[in-house]
Amino acid sequence: MTIVTHLTLTFNYLGAFLPIDSVFSTQGIMVMLLAAYGLAMWMFLTSAPKVYTIMVSDMEVARQFYEGLLQLNVADVPLHYYYNYEQTLGTAGVDPFYLSATPTATATSNLGTRDGLWYQLKKNTQLHIIGGASYGAKNRQRHVCFDNECLEDILLRVESRRLKYKVRRRKPLNFLVKDIDERIIEMVEVKN
Structure with a gap:
């Protein structure tokens, strides 16, 4: 043939x-x-980056912490957020203890942007910082997150920067970090 x-x-x-x-x-x-x-x-x-969202009690303190102490690079808002993809936080089942009952000026201030703060955590992972968390005991800054993996990455970053920290609980993850001004920031994982 x-x-x-x-x-x-x-x-x-x-x-x-x-x-x-x-x-x-x-x-x-x-x-x-x-x-x-x-x-x-x-x-x-x-190809869109994975995005972790953290609610904080004070946006300016958060900016100083993530940019200054943790030295995270500022990131652009991912394109899929412009189209309302993954915009829900899923806060319906969250304990109100972690959320601010009366939003303060610092908690709702987004430093001039309505999208909050954006940082590059890893190669294809971004950190989205928004206001809305309540202050902790003794008026501590509180950073609330719904993903254990996110807080584990931040804890690794804290350890690599040799910052003072104390792990209070592993499951769900809860640890304290001191910033430059000796403020205590409480990092809290919330389970839905």
């Missing part, structure tokens, strides 16, 4: 399952466009 005969048989065999005239029909083109759109959305969403 020659190569030309083999190619002709292969083409005829594939043509029985995928006729060329139906591929270029209106319906065929629509199917190809939908498949391309689905692939583009999948690539967009899988």
Whole structure:
């Protein structure tokens, strides 16, 4: 059997399952466009950075802590946040103890932006800081997070910067950190 005969048989065999005239029909083109759109959305969403959200009691103190002490780089707001993707915090089942009952000016201040603060935590992981947490015991700054992995990463960063800290509980994670002004920041993991 020659190569030309083999190619002709292969083409005829594939043509029985995928006729060329139906591929270029209106319906065929629509199917190809939908498949391309689905692939583009999948690539967009899988390349988007993972975002951890932390609620803090004072945005300015948080900025000083994350930029100054932890030396996290400021990040741009991820593109998927412009389209309201992953905007919900899931605070319906959160103990009100961690949330501020009466928002203060410092708790609701976003330092001129409505999106809060954004930092690059790892290569494809960002940290989103928003106001709304209540102050802790003895008027401690409180940073509340819903992800253990996020607080573990922050604790590693605290350890690598040789900051004073004390782990109070491992599950759910709760630790204290002192900042430059000797303020105690309580990092709290909240379980839904």
